Amino acid sequence: MNVNFSVDGIDVAAVLTLPENSSAQPTPAVLTGPGFAGVKEMLIPAYSHDFARHGIASLVFDYPGFGASAGTPRQHVDPAQQLRTFRAALDLLSHDPRIDPDRIGVWGTSMSGGHALIVGATDSRIKAVAAIIPFIHLTPTSNVRLLPTLVSDKLCRLAGRPGLTIPVAGHPGELAAMNSDGAYAWAQEMAADAPRYRNQVTVASLPRMLRWSTAKAAGRIEVPVLAVLAESDTITPPDRVRAALRDVDQVQYLTYPESHFELFTVHGPAVRSETVKWLSAQLL
Numbered sequence: 001m002n003v004n005f006s007v008d009g010i011d012v013a014a015v016l017t018l019p020e021n022s023s024a025q026p027t028p029a030v031l032t033g034p035g036f037a038g039v040k041e042m043l044i045p046a047y048s049h050d051f052a053r054h055g056i057a058s059l060v061f062d063y064p065g066f067g068a069s070a071g072t073p074r075q076h077v078d079p080a081q082q083l084r085t086f087r088a089a090l091d092l093l094s095h096d097p098r099i100d101p102d103r104i105g106v107w108g109t110s111m112s113g114g115h116a117l118i119v120g121a122t123d124s125r126i127k128a129v130a131a132i133i134p135f136i137h138l139t140p141t142s143n144v145r146l147l148p149t150l151v152s153d154k155l156c157r158l159a160g161r162p163g164l165t166i167p168v169a170g171h172p173g174e175l176a177a178m179n180s181d182g183a184y185a186w187a188q189e190m191a192a193d194a195p196r197y198r199n200q201v202t203v204a205s206l207p208r209m210l211r212w213s214t215a216k217a218a219g220r221i222e223v224p225v226l227a228v229l230a231e232s233d234t235i236t237p238p239d240r241v242r243a244a245l246r247d248v249d250q251v252q253y254l255t256y257p258e259s260h261f262e263l264f265t266v267h268g269p270a271v272r273s274e275t276v277k278w279l280s281a282q283l284l
Contacts, residue, residue: 003059005092007085013068014061014089015040017048018098021055028103028283029057031089035110036135037077037168037177037201039067041194043109043264047272054280059093061085067196075165075198077205079212082111086119094125103127103283107275110236110260111135114214117244120225121217128282129221130275132228133260136240137213146206149175153203164203177201180234181260189265218244226278228254228263228271235260252278 003014019027030051034040040060048058063082064071086106094101105128108116113134120129146166153164169187170176176183191197225248229238238255245251254274256267263271 003092005061005088007064007088008081010064010071011069012061012064012085012088013040014059014092015048016096017052017058017060019052019055019057026098026100027055027057028105029059029093029099030105030107030279030283031059031061031086031093032106032108033061033063033082033086033089033112033115034066035108035112037066037075037205038190039194039197041067042190042197043268045193047107047276050272050276051279054276054284056280056283057093057099059089061089062196067194073163073202075200075205076202077111077208079111079115079208083115083118086115087123090119090123090125101125105129105279105283107132107279109133109264113236114212117214117218117221117225120223121219121221126223128224128226128279130226130228130279131241132271132275133230133233133236133263134214134218134227134241135212135236136215136218136244138210146175146203149203150206157204165200166203167199168201169199177206178235181232181262182265183235183261186261186264215240215244219247221245221248222250224250224252224282226252226254226275228275229256230259230263231255231257232259 003016044060051058062069065076093099106116107130109132113131120126157163167176169183170179
C-alpha cells in the first residue's frame with residue numbers, strides 16, 4: 001500500500017508491504033531506501049515480496065528529489081538528508097500499531113547499505129542490519145576525471161544558472177558517476193520496471209559524496225550485522241567494509257567473487273534469499 005511521510009517539510013512517497021497472512025499480533029518489519037540515485041521500484045520489490053512470505057513487513061521509500069517523492073532540485077543526492085529520510089521512515093514504522101516496534105531491522109544496497117550501517121549504529125530501535133556491498137567512503141582521487149565538470153558546475157551555479165547533471169551510469173570510459181562493474185547494463189535492466197528512474201544525477205552531488213563516510217558509525221554497531229561483499233568490487237571495495245566493521249562483535253560475512261552489480265544480476269536471487277533468511281532469523 002502507498003503511504004507518505006515528511007522529511008524537511010518534503011512529501012516522501014513510500015510503499016508498505018504487509019505479510020500475506022497478517023495476524024492480530026503486531027508483525028516484525030524492515031525498512032530500506034534505494035541505492036545511489038535509484039528509485040524504490042528498482043531491485044527492492046522482490047525483497048519486499050520475499051519478506052512478506054516470511055511474515056515480515058517492509059517499508060521502502062523514494063528519497064526527496066527522486067522518483068515519486070517531492071523535492072527540488074531533482075536528481076540531487078544529499079546523503080545527510082537521505083539519512084534523515086531513513087529516520088523518518090523508522091518513526092513511521094515504529095508508531096504503526098500493526099508493527100512490532102521491538103522487532104525492526106534495516107537493510108540496504110550500496111549507498112543505502114551505508115545508511116543502514118549508520119542507522120543500525122545510532123538508533124536503538126534497530127535490532128539487525130543487513131548491508132549489501134555498503135558504501136563506506138570514497139578516496140580523494142575518486143572520479144578525478146570529473147574535475148573540469150565540477151568546476152563548470154560551480155561556475156554555473158555561482159552565475160545563478162542551473163547546475164549541471166551527468167549520467168548516473170555509463171559505459172567504461174564515459175563521463176558518468178559510475179562507469180565500472182557493469183553499471184550501465186544493470187541500470188538499463190532495472191529501469192525496465194522503474195518508469196520514474198532517470199539516469200541522471202546533479203554534478204553537485206559528487207562533492208557531497210566525497211565528504212561522506214559511514215566508517216566511524218559502522219564501527220559502533222552493537223546489533224547483529226550481515227555484510228554481503230563482492231570481492232572484485234571497485235565501487236564499494238570489500239576491504240573498506242571489513243576495516244569499518246573490524247571492531248563490531250556480531251558480524252557475519254557473505255562473499256561472492258564477482259563485482260558490484262553482479263550481486264544484483266548473476267547472484268541476485270542467492271543474495272536476496274540469504275539476506276531475507278538472515279533477517280528473518282533475527283526478527284522472528
